[in-house]
Amino acid sequence: MEDIITIVRLLLLISLVVCAIATAFSKRVMTALIIFTSYSIVMAVVWLLLRSPDLAITEAAVGAGVNGVLFFLTLRKLHLIDKDFADDEEGKIDEGVNVNEE
Amino acid sequence: MNLLINYEEVTSMALFAIGFTMLVFSRNIMKKILGLNIVDTGVYLFLASMGYIEGNLTPIVPSTGDVNALEYINPIPQGLVLTGIVVSVSFSALMLALTVRLYKKYRTLNLDKIYEMCRKEDELE
């Protein structure tokens, strides 16, 4: 039983690192976000295995829930959902939506 | 070799390194924010694994009778991490709000391009 838990823990930790590297190297914004959300869920499980249920609840609600929602809302607001990190629109300064100096 | 036993800490430090590199070297604001979150979770994983003691219980003691402290894991890192998680959310919310405003003006998420445009604006003034 102990061995199984150790193996599970190692697998979770490896998947954490893999998720982090995948977030760093993913081309699309949306992909990066989805990978990051799964990273948070894995983190919640890791915290459960570290006997910290408080952290698991908080991480599941905050890291995977609220944080992800905020990221998606931002992307949706900027109409960036299906865009790559690379192709930004070329430097046109859009005066119309400039909230600041209205 | 402590490294083979401390694999939790090794993972957390690797996460810290990856996240920190994203935070410092990525030119995209979104990736910077993701990097910030990874840094924070890496550090918290380090802290939480410091308090873990093999075979001990979650620090919720029975409501009556004597308590043997050595049967439970350390509650201090958990408390610190609990407060820390909420901070990282507020930071990422703030950075996202900044991103929205910047994108509305400059139409790009690339910080280099934004700085470049800013420099041009300064000269035109």
Add this chain to the structure above:
Amino acid sequence: MDFIMNLPFVTIVLSLFSAVICFAMKDKKARFVSYFLLITSGIMSALVLLYNLNSETGYFVYRMGHYDAPIGNEISAGLLEPAFLLLFEVVMFLSLAGGSQHIMQDVKAEKHKYFCIMVNLTHAALAALCYTNDIFTGYVFIEICTIASCSLLMLTKRTRALVAATRYMIFSLIGSSLVLVGIILLYSITGHLLFPQLFSTIQGLWTTGEYTFPLTIALGLIVSGLAIKSGMFPFHFWMPDTYGTATPAASGILSGVISKAYIFLLLKIIFRVIGYEVFLDSKIQYVLFIFGICGMIVGSVSAIKTNNIRFMIAYSSAAQIGYIYMGLGLGTKGAIIAALFQVVAHSLTKPMLFLSASGLSDTVGGRHDFASIRSSAHNNKIAAISYSAGALSMVGIPIFAGFIPKLLFSTSAFGHGIQTYLMLIALAISTILNVLYFLRTLINIYSPAKVELERKTITFKNSVAFSVIVLIMSAVNIAVGLHSQPIISVFEKGLELFINIR
């Protein structure tokens, strides 16, 4: 008189509470609350300082909760803590009152309330950073300070300020994540979070040689994190953007108070957590020394290169912070007192320079480049006077506050082998460069105009608050320059307390 021992905690909680109250209020009342808060907490810090000067130990610890040190949380006040908090409060009040007209112009009308909230929160964070006796509490309030100061910058109407805020935010985040990981390394090798227990454990570990490597790494991480946040040389790129685009009151607060608060926290950590001997043993001081000297030179050269008066003042900030780190890096008590005095002189002078530079550029319609600002002194005489005072103080002319730290630095430099020569040469070069670029602006603003511009004359009657505050600041500067001895003796006593009392 024991009641005074409650005042540090009252200061912190009161400013947090007033931020909440401001959230429920209208603009005018919120502004009133901010001023009221700064004045009352200034009085409280002065009372704490007087109490400690007259008490036997000169030092007290206040429990935050019902339990003693390793179990509960505490705050402590010696001599340096209330003294620096008082300085910060005075500077904040002056720059807020002096820049009130600019705040009206630069910040959107419906967002004035948020400016007051952020000022209150910044003040709370500063008070907590000064008084804290717990390293994790320090981290939490660093975070509050970061968000609040960044918000002060974001409130400026121009979108340019948002870019500056993003840059500042990213640098601050890098800094605070380094500080966090350093704190956590310290916790995991000592098992304590409070300063006295951390200190004794670290001394024990250092003498037995256990965990030396993690300890050095943790110290390095904390020092580099706080150095990034306060703008030490290789990380000073956010400075011109940040200070140059914010509204003058905000740039005064950012440059004069917030970066200094991080430096003060660093000093506190060095003396009360790491320990003076361990710090000197760990050789990190040499890194600080080298980077401090580089910062002095590079900051001045960048200031010479730029054509914008506010960017020039901001770059000169980078140079002045180099002086402070050079003092910390030399590591002798005399040099550290010089660095402390440099903190005082700089935070009194920089807000004044920012305010008066904006007063000068108001006469030509808010332009900041040298070609247009030429001859603006004739249209705003008061701003020109205070700008001259500030510039002379930065250069280091006697009777101004900026002279004293340079004197102290050069007297403390002797007797350290190669460091003496490095320090003296750096001081000489940096002073010459300072003279170059400040004299240039002084000559520029007084010489006759070349470009035809629409000019506006600003007299005393046009801008009473601005003129009065700017004159008060010049007077304070000269007063500190003339009566430096009491301040130095307080610093000496406070430093002794920092080293000796646990």
Add this chain to the structure above:
Amino acid sequence: MKNKFSSLLKEWYEGNLSFDDRMNSEPEKVTTIKEESEKKEIRIVKDVENAEQKLTSKGYKFFSVIFCVILAVVLIGTVNFMPLFADNNTPTTNEVYEHYVGEGRDQTGAVNTVAGMILDYRAFDTLGESFVLFTATCAVLLLLEQSKNKPIKKRETFTFSNDPIVCTVVKILTPIIIVFGIYVLFNGHLSPGGGFSGGSVLGAGFILFAMAYGEDNAAKIIKPSIIRVITICSLSFYCLAKSYSFFTGNEFNGIHSIITPGTPGNIVSGGLILPLNIAVGFVVCCTMYSFYMIFKRGRLD
């Protein structure tokens, strides 16, 4: 030579000398942009710039990988010298930990020692932490809040309420999540959870609710004025309660706290911990919900 130097100096102090070469060339480009023939040139220049950018981005990647590896090696090297994982003899297993677990229940009245620690022994940190949330809310508000008179743009009013799958799942889940959040919040001193966890679960529940039923309907129930009032009241209560306990904690003030820990294990026990948990939970919940609302519509309602 001398003349040249002095004229250079004069240029400099009048502020006409620029040290950045690119700065000088920039305005010319803007003026000639209309002419057809020069457009090509600009395009070529742009291509060169793009190539440079690609090179710098490759450089960035290279540097970042090297930096990452060095940082990781140094930090993992640090781990090599750290105490052992899961060992019961680490430096953190000291008298503080023993006190928190061993005496915590009798001193604070909280069975969950984490709650007792963050809300009683180290309450000052938690006070700061909830103010971090408040500061962040204010900062997001000042960045994204739009004036009330302005109508919400149509393209920003997307909802999920047309999607049957999302809607049905959320309608089933929301009450469960909210009840769970309330349970976690109110049992913070008895079971895992507490203010931060319960508050964030509650906040997530409300966000789901707003998503499924549309923000207009959600705003009718959770009014912005209510959010403001709850935030202000909770934070003020937190400040006042903690001021009381800090003030009475020092003997020289001569006042002793009248708050008793109560019977550990009861729902009403733990002195100030239950009300503080509720206050923190409300603050966290309001913050999460208002983050969502501000990001979605630019205001709290």
